[in-house]
Amino acid sequence: MGFLIKKPADSPGKAWPAILISGFVAFGGILYGYDTGTISGIIAMPYWQETFSTGYRDSTGHLNITSSQTSAIVSILSAGTFFGALCAAPMGDIIGRRWGLVASNGVFALGVALQAAATAIPIFLAGRFFAGFGVGLISALVPLYQSETAPKWIRGFIVGSYQFAITIGLLLASIVNNSTHNRDDSGSYRIPISLQFAWSIILVVGVLILPETPRYLIKKDNYNGALKSLARLRRLPQDDPALRDELEEIEANHRYEVSLGNSGYRECIRGNLAKRLLTGCLIQALQQLSGINFIIYYGTQFFKNSGFKNEFIINLIINCVNVGSTIPGLYAIDKWGRRPVLLLGAVGMTVSQLIVAVVGTTTNSQDANGNIIVLNYAAQKAxxxxxxxxxxxxxxxxxxxxxxVTGEIFPLKTRAKSLSMTTATNWLINWALSYSTPYLVNYGPGNANLQSKIFFIWFGCCFLCIAFVYFMIYETKGLTLEQVDELYNEVKDARKSPGWQPTLTFRAIQSAKTQEVEDKEAVEERHDSKLTDIQQLDLVITHQTPSRINMATDVQSVVDRLLTADASHPPPNYNFSFTPYLRKTFGFGLATDVPVCKAFKEGHCPLGPTCPDRHPTPSRVTTSSTNASGLAPSVTHGSLVCKHFLKGLCKKGFKCEYLHEYNLRRMPECASFSRSGYCPNGEDCLYHHVRENARLPRCEHYDRGFCPLGPICAKQHVRQSLCPFYLAGFCPDGKNCQHGAHPRWSDSLPKPQIRVEKTEEDLERERALIREEQEREEERQREWRNERGRGGFMRYRGRGRGRGM
Structure with missing residues (x-):
């Protein structure tokens, strides 16, 4: 395949429209990269330093700005982007992804105008803040737009093109700065700043003719608009089956997510969404902590302070390497996957930062004024x-x-909000680093004067990147956004994600749920129809008609209708040929999914055995009392706690007729002791205290489906049913499933051991221990009775009579 972009044969439609549209939206990265890259050269320009200086002179005697002013000017952009990224979610959800990009460009243009017109630091800071606010909006909305419009097979390339656009912006900034830094007028800094108007205008004009994302339109219940948008992206007719299948899958996923509840910010930290949000925030934070922005923001000034000549040329070369290296990375994302490329990159960054730190620290020194003295120019070049x-x-x-990664790991209902928080994390760390770096690197009072030693910090952070990728990054190559959601629901360990394959689609899940609802409604309708016929039969029998013949005819017609209804709706059959084997071997048959009759639960069903619903008969406390409504007690009234629930799992789940709770009045085992190993009643407790070490451990092989030792296994075999959705390939409830167990086979289980039969000596030893315990118990009882007779109750009675006399 090489570096060719080739559409898979099973992918419908054309690829170039989505690539072209998403690639153009990535143009927003140029605004980010250019604005970030220009400041490094601008604050190093002599004319700008003289114009904006407040009287401070550096060690060479030239007018310059202080370290605190440098920190404020550089970091204020990141502060604006932080707040802009947080505002991107409500803007993207309210006015849409496309119009959100247009509005964010307006805010950015305002900031550029203020910077270009400024002649003092306060106005310049205000311009930087508003420009940062616009960049923050753009940096969250662009990946959001790209991830929702890109085909799955090339989504990594398209979303990654945003970073490529950032590097292009950095390169353009280096070129422009290198061309204007020797000017002796305001054009040295105003030309680089004013050029940002061009990037903003190009992006706004292009976005106005682009379609809105189909996923956003589905979220707004605009199916026709989403169909037109997707048809435009895939270059397919609107009646194409493949196009409608893709759109219906998007719609089914959205309906499934809506059925789970609201999509506020609190929803972003519930369940596995909290894990995804943590992953997104950490990858953005570690990207900044790897040291890249130190080179981008302060590279020119750092090289100048380190004794290099032509520092602008060095910065230009570094930005050329940045642009050229991004291209192979875009191909590697979808060819090799996310995890391998991130791991390889983290290892390479770690080694490089360590070498730079060691070389820079050992080959430089400082004089009394803090000027850098280069001891080995060859090592500096290395x-x-x-x-x-x-x-x-x-x-x-x-x-x-x-x-x-951050553009594809979140579900649709929280994608905008989660992306805004991860992007805000990027800018928050960006601001913290850009503000603190001058204090960490520069020489002077109150500064750490680390110089090249700061690369040791970047080395440690890059080392953390390796562990983070290994344990937390899921492999999502070749998956749709809906399948990524399914991946996070099924796979709990990121290390097992590369071998995962999608099973059911959300369309299939929604169809199954719809069919279940329709079946339930059909059963209720059939039940109500029979009940109406029974009531009509009672009315006919009790009605005083003038003719016995007419009454007999009416009764016969109702009975015939009942019999016909039974014939047309035969009861479901759960007695298959293998049912006796299941009952004989495992002690249970197939769990029924027929609902419990509502009338029977309330006391009486007039249909009797002809009712299509279940009439369960659990063990109940004999009682003839009725509740306040005059009906008989419910099915669960007075029932015992389910013994399977006490053992650990009941195959019937919420359909079980017995209690699934620790109810002291309805269970044979002490709830307090079973939960905490302690009971305040001690040995006087009326319920059984089963110690944990008295229970046999559960057999791991049996829990996963089969134990080769069978009944001779030394561990406990707890019967449990398996989740039918999991067996079919996907369970939407995940770890919260109540339908049954989710078995996973593991080769690391210990080999099962045969149960060792106890010898006669062992049995005699156990019986002796039991006799000793019984004797101690009898001794305690005798002592308690003697003490009660000598004092206690008897003395209390005596004192009572004395007081009475």
């Missing part, structure tokens, strides 16, 4: 080379994939 190698590994892995 450090620059390894910085370029680090840039290669970052641009080919963590740069684009961080945006890809």
């Amino acid at each position: 450090a620059i080379a390894f910085i370029c190698i680090y840039i290669f590994f970052f641009a080919a892995s963590w740069g684009p994939i961080a945006w890809v």
Whole structure:
């Protein structure tokens, strides 16, 4: 395959429209990259330093800005992007992804205008904040738009193109800065700033002619609009079966998510969504902590302070490496997968940062004024080379994939909100680093003066990246956004995700649920129809008609209708040929899914044995009392606690007629002791205290479906039913499933052991221990009776008579 983009044969429609549209939206990354890259060169321009200086002079005697001013100017953009990213979710959900991009460009243009017109730091800071606010909106909405429009087989390439656009913006910023930094007028910094108007205008004009994402339109219940949008993206006619299948899958997934509840911010931290949100926030945070923005924001100034000449050229070379390295990374995302590329990139970044830290620390020194003295220029060139190698590994892995992962791991109902929080995390860490870096690197009072030692910090963070990818990143290559949601519901360990294959679609799940509802409604309708006929029969019999013949005719007609109804709706059959084997071997047959009769639960069903619903007869406390409504007690009134529930699992689940609760009055075992191993009543408790070490451990092989030792196994075989949805391939309830067990086979289980029969000596030893315990119990009882007779109750009675006299 090489580096060719080839559409799979089973993917309908054309690929180039979605690639072209999503690729153009990635143009928003140029705004981010250009605005981020220009500041590094602008704050190093002599004319800008003289214009915006407040009187501070550096160690060379030139007018400049202080470290705190540098921190504020560089980091204020990240502060604006943080708040912009948080506002992207409500904007994207209210006015849409497309119009959200248009509005965010307006805010960005306002910030650019303020920067270009500024001649003092306060106005410049305000411009940087508004520009950052617009960039924050764009940085969350662009991956959102791309992930919702891209075909699954190339989604990683398309979403990763946003990072490629960022590198293009950084390169353009380096080129422009290098062209204008020697000017002796305001054009040295105003030309680079004003060029951002061009990028914003191009993006707005293009977005206005692009379609809205079909997933957003489905979310707004605009099916026809979503159909037109998807047809435009796939270049297929609106009546094409493949197009409608894809749209119906999107719609089914949305309906399934809506059925689970609301989609507020609190929903983003429930269940496995909290794990996904943590993954998205951590990958964005670690991307920033890898050290990339130190080179982007302060690279020019750092190289200048380190004694390099032509620092603008070095920064330009680094940005060229950044752009060139992103291209192979875009192909590797969908060819090799997310996990391998991220792991390889993390290892390469870790080694490169360590070498740069060691070389930079051992080959430089400082004089009394804090100026850098280079001891070995060849080693410094080697450090620059390894910085370029680090840039290669970052641009080919963590740069684009961080945006890809966060754009595809969240479900539709919380995608905008979760993406805004992960993007806000990126900008929050960005702001913290950009603000603190001058204090960490520079020389002077109150500064840490780390210089090249700061690369040791980036080395430690890159090492954390390796562990993070290994334990938390799921492999989502080749999956639709709906299948990614299914992956997180089924696979709990990220290390097992590469071998996962999708099973049921959300359309199949929704169809099964719809069929279940229709079957239930049909049963209720049949039940009501029979009940009406029975009531009519009672009315005919009790009605005083003038003619016995007419009454007999009416009765016969009703009976015939009842018999016909029974013939047309025969009761379901659950006695198959293998049912006796199940009952003989395992002690149970097939669990029925016929609902319990509502009338029977309330005391009496007039249909009797002809009722299509179940009439369960559990063990109940004999009682003839009725409740306040005059009906007989319900089915669960007075029933005992389910013994299967006490053992650990009941195959009937919520359909069981017995109690599934620790009810002291209705269970043979002490609830307090079984939960905590302690009972305040002690040995006077009326219920049985079963110690944990007295229970046989459960057999892992039996729980997973089969134990080769059968009844001679040394461990406990607890009968349980399996979840039919899990056996079919997918259970939407995941770990909260109440339908049955989710077995998973493991090769690491210990080999089962045969039960060892106790010898006569062992049995005699156990009987002796039991006799000793009985003797101690009898001794305690005698002591208690003697003490009660000598004092206690008898003395209390005596004192009572004395007081009475």
